[in-house]
Amino acid sequence: MVSITYIEANGTAHRVEVAPGLTVMEGARDNGVPGIHADCGGACACSTCHVYVAAEWIDRLPPRDEIEQDMLEFAWEPDAERSRLTCQIKVTPELDGLIVTLPERQA
Amino acid sequence: MTEMLETTAPIVVIGAGQAGLAAASKLRDLGHAGPLTLVGDEPEPPYQRPPLSKAYLLGEMARERLFLRPSAFYAERDLTLLTGRNATEIRRDERQVMLSDGSALPYQHLLLATGARPRLLPGPDLQGVLVMRSLADADRLAEAVRPGLRLLVIGGGYIGLEAAATAVKLGLQVTLVEAAPRILGRVAAVETSDYFRELHRAHGVDLREGVGLAHLTEAAGRVTGAVLTDGSHLPADLVVVGIGVLPNIELAQAAGLTCDNGISVDAYCRSSDPAIFAAGDCASFPWRNQRIRLESVGNAIDQAEVAATNMLGESCEYQAKPWFWSDQFDVKLQIAGLCGRHDRVVTRAGAGAGRSHWYFHGDRLEAVDAMNDPRVFMVAKRVLEGDRPVDAAFIADPANDLRALLAS
Numbered sequence: 001m002v003s004i005t006y007i008e009a010n011g012t013a014h015r016v017e018v019a020p021g022l023t024v025m026e027g028a029r030d031n032g033v034p035g036i037h038a039d040c041g042g043a044c045a046c047s048t049c050h051v052y053v054a055a056e057w058i059d060r061l062p063p064r065d066e067i068e069q070d071m072l073e074f075a076w077e078p079d080a081e082r083s084r085l086t087c088q089i090k091v092t093p094e095l096d097g098l099i100v101t102l103p104e105r106q107a
Numbered sequence: 108m109t110e111m112l113e114t115t116a117p118i119v120v121i122g123a124g125q126a127g128l129a130a131a132s133k134l135r136d137l138g139h140a141g142p143l144t145l146v147g148d149e150p151e152p153p154y155q156r157p158p159l160s161k162a163y164l165l166g167e168m169a170r171e172r173l174f175l176r177p178s179a180f181y182a183e184r185d186l187t188l189l190t191g192r193n194a195t196e197i198r199r200d201e202r203q204v205m206l207s208d209g210s211a212l213p214y215q216h217l218l219l220a221t222g223a224r225p226r227l228l229p230g231p232d233l234q235g236v237l238v239m240r241s242l243a244d245a246d247r248l249a250e251a252v253r254p255g256l257r258l259l260v261i262g263g264g265y266i267g268l269e270a271a272a273t274a275v276k277l278g279l280q281v282t283l284v285e286a287a288p289r290i291l292g293r294v295a296a297v298e299t300s301d302y303f304r305e306l307h308r309a310h311g312v313d314l315r316e317g318v319g320l321a322h323l324t325e326a327a328g329r330v331t332g333a334v335l336t337d338g339s340h341l342p343a344d345l346v347v348v349g350i351g352v353l354p355n356i357e358l359a360q361a362a363g364l365t366c367d368n369g370i371s372v373d374a375y376c377r378s379s380d381p382a383i384f385a386a387g388d389c390a391s392f393p394w395r396n397q398r399i400r401l402e403s404v405g406n407a408i409d410q411a412e413v414a415a416t417n418m419l420g421e422s423c424e425y426q427a428k429p430w431f432w433s434d435q436f437d438v439k440l441q442i443a444g445l446c447g448r449h450d451r452v453v454t455r456a457g458a459g460a461g462r463s464h465w466y467f468h469g470d471r472l473e474a475v476d477a478m479n480d481p482r483v484f485m486v487a488k489r490v491l492e493g494d495r496p497v498d499a500a501f502i503a504d505p506a507n508d509l510r511a512l513l514a515s
C-alpha cells in the first residue's frame with residue numbers, strides 16, 4: 001500500500017493507504033476524503049479532481065499530458081507548478097508519502 | 108406552499124444510480140439525520156456507467172473501480188442501501204413505497220431517480236443480441252467479444268459509436284448501421300457527424316447511414332446476421348443494439364404523477380406531488396420555454412443535488428448547464444451546451460489534432476463540440492454559463508486567444 005496525505009483547504013489532513021494501480025483521485029474517493037468531486041469519474045473531462053501537489057513532489061510525479069495541462073489551465077485557481085488532476089496520477093510505490101492540498105473549490 | 112421538513116423525517120430514494128447516490132450523499136452533507144434509504148433493483152451498489160462502453164469493456168478498468176463509493180461509505184453515513192430490490196408501488200396517500208421483497212418504506216419525501224432503460228428491438232430475445240446500459244450488460248458483452256468476430260452495431264448515437272470503437276480496439280470486425288440519414292443526427296450538427304463518420308471509417312468500421320434494420324436472422328435462437336432495409340444481408344456473430352433509451356416512468360405513472368417524456372418536474376425538481384421529486388435520466392424539466400430530459404452524468408449529479416437541497420425545505424432552482432463527453436478511438440469529445448436550434452456552425456482549428464464546432468442561433472452561442480481540444484471545452488462551458496456574447500469571426504480564427512472571451 002502507498003501512503004498519501006490529502007490536506008483539505010481548511011487544513012484537515014487525511015493520511016490514507018491506497019493500493020497501487022488506482023489513481024490518486026480514487027484514493028480520495030475510496031477513503032471518503034471530501035473536496036475531490038471527480039464528476040466524470042476519471043475521464044479527464046471535468047477538472048473537478050484538482051489538487052496542489054506539495055512542492056517537493058512536483059518533479060517526482062510523471063509529467064502532465066497535454067489534455068491534463070489544458071484542463072488545468074481553466075480549473076479553479078490553478079497553479080502553474082503545483083496543480084494536477086488527481087485522476088491522471090496513477091498510484092505507484094514511488095508515490096509513497098505523497099502530499100496534496102485541495103483547493104477551496106472545484107468549480 | 109412549502110412544507111417545513113424536519114431534518115429527521117424519513118426520506119426514500121428510488122434508483123441507486125448516479126443521481127440517487129448524489130442525492131443521498133448531498134442529503135447527509137446538508138445535515139439530514141433521519142432515516143435515509145436508497146433502493147436499487149440492480150445487484151451492485153451505485154456505479155458509474157460511462158466506462159462500461161469504454162475502459163471497462165476494453166478490460167482496462169477493474170470492476171471495483173466502477174463503484175461510486177466504497178462499501179464502508181453506506182454504514183459511515185448511516186445510509187440504508189437496499190440493492191437487488193424493485194420499488195413496485197408508491198402509495199401516495201399513505202406515503203409509503205412498496206418493495207418487491209414485500210416490505211414497505213414510509214417516507215416524508217421521496218426522490219425518483221429511476222434512470223432509463225435501453226429501447227429494444229421488437230421480436231423475441233436472441234442469443235448474441237445485446238444492449239449497453241448496466242454492468243450486467245457490459246459483462247455479457249465483454250464475455251462475448253473475441254478478436255475476429257463480426258459485430259453489428261445498430262444505432263449511431265454515442266453509445267453505439269463508443270461500442271463500435273471499443274470493439275475495433277478489441278479486434279472485432281465492426282459494421283454500424285444508422286437508419287437516419289446521418290449518425291448523431293439528434294444530438295450533433297452535420298459537421299460533428301462528418302467528423303466521427305470519418306474517424307470510424309479510418310479505423311475500419313463499415314459505417315452505413317440511411318439504412319435501417321429490416322430484421323435479424325437467426326438459427327436455433329442465436330443471431331446469425333441481419334437483413335437491412337436496402338435488402339442487403341449482413342452476417343454477424345454479435346449484435347449490439349444502441350437505439351436510444353426510454354425513461355423509467357412506469358412507477359410514477361401508476362402513482363398518478365404527471366409524465367411527459369419523463370417524470371415532469373418543475374424548476375425545483377418537484378413532481379406533480381410536492382412530496383415527490385425526480386432527477387436524472389428519468390426527469391423532464393423546464394429549460395428555456397421548453398421541457399427537456401438530459402441523459403448525462405453532469406445532469407444526474409447537479410439535478411439530484413438540487414432535489415436533495417429542496418427536500419430539506421429550500422427553494423433552489425435547477426439551472427441546467429448541459430455538458431457531456433465521449434471517448435472514441437484517440438478522440439476525446441467534450442460538449443458544452445445543448446444542440447437543438449442552431450442555424451450556423453463555426454469550425455475552429457485547434458492546436459495539433461484539436462478541432463471544435465461552435466453552434467450559434469443568431470448571435471447567441473448554443474453549444475460547442477470540442478474534439479481533442481479541452482481548452483475550448485473549458486472556455487465554452489464558462490462562456491455558456493455566463494451567457495457571454497461571442498463573436499463568430501473571432502472564434503473562427505485559430506490565432507485568436509479564446510481567453511479574451513472570458514475577460515469581456
Ligand SMILES: Cc1cc2nc3c(=O)[nH]c(=O)nc-3n(C[C@H](O)[C@H](O)[C@H](O)COP(=O)(O)OP(=O)(O)OC[C@H]3O[C@@H](n4cnc5c(N)ncnc54)[C@H](O)[C@@H]3O)c2cc1C
Nearest residue numbers: 122124125126148156157194221222387388402403404407
Ligand atoms: C454505456 C454508457 C455510457 C455512458 N457514457 C456517458 C458519458 O461518457 N458521459 C456522460 O455524461 N454520460 C454518459 N452516460 C449516461 C449516464 O451514465 C447517465 O446519464 C446516468 O447514469 C444517469 O443517472 P441516473 O441516476 O439518472 O440513472 P441510472 O444511472 O440509470 O440509475 C437509475 C437506477 O435506478 C434503477 N431503477 C429503476 N427503476 C427502479 C425501481 N422501480 N426500483 C429500484 N430501482 C430502480 C435502475 O436499474 C438504475 O440502477 C452513459 C451511459 C451508458 C449506459
Ligand code: FES
Nearest residue numbers: 042044047049087
Ligand atoms: S475526475 Fe474528471 S477530470 Fe479528473
